[in-house]
Amino acid sequence: MSIDHIVSALDSTVAAELRTALDGSPIVTLDGMVLPDPARDAVLDLLTLLADGQSVALGAVADLLTTSQAAEILGVSDTYVRRLADSGALPIEMRGTHRRFRLSDVMAYREKFPRRG
DSSP states (O other): OOOOEEEOOOOHHHHHHHHHHHHTOSSOEETTEEOOHHHHHHHHHHHHHHHTTOOEEEOOOOSEEOHHHHHHHHTSOHHHHHHHHHHTSSOOEEETTEEEEEHHHHHHHHHHSOOOO
16 A cells, blocks of 8 residues: 555534535535445545544555555554464465455454554
8 A cells, every 4th residue: 555645634614514515415426426425435534534633644455455554554563463463363364475464354453443542
């Protein structure tokens, strides 16, 4: 995963107004195209983070992640991710001698054990 773009936090008032406008609308259009629900939800999540004063890094993520990519998503070190894999706490798939992590497994772990502070 590479970070392609960093979005700085929006003014909280502006972000909240945008979120309210999108959240109250069952159908959101963009240049006449109806935005599918998953895309609409992603925009709402993005606006929520920006309204909370957080900056957001955007980038594409493959289905199978390297140790470094999994660590970046979890907000921990590569060493810690290897320990999670070795203990069985985070499932892996071996590709030769390299550990690979399913994005869905990493996201499930992140939901189950969110980082604090």
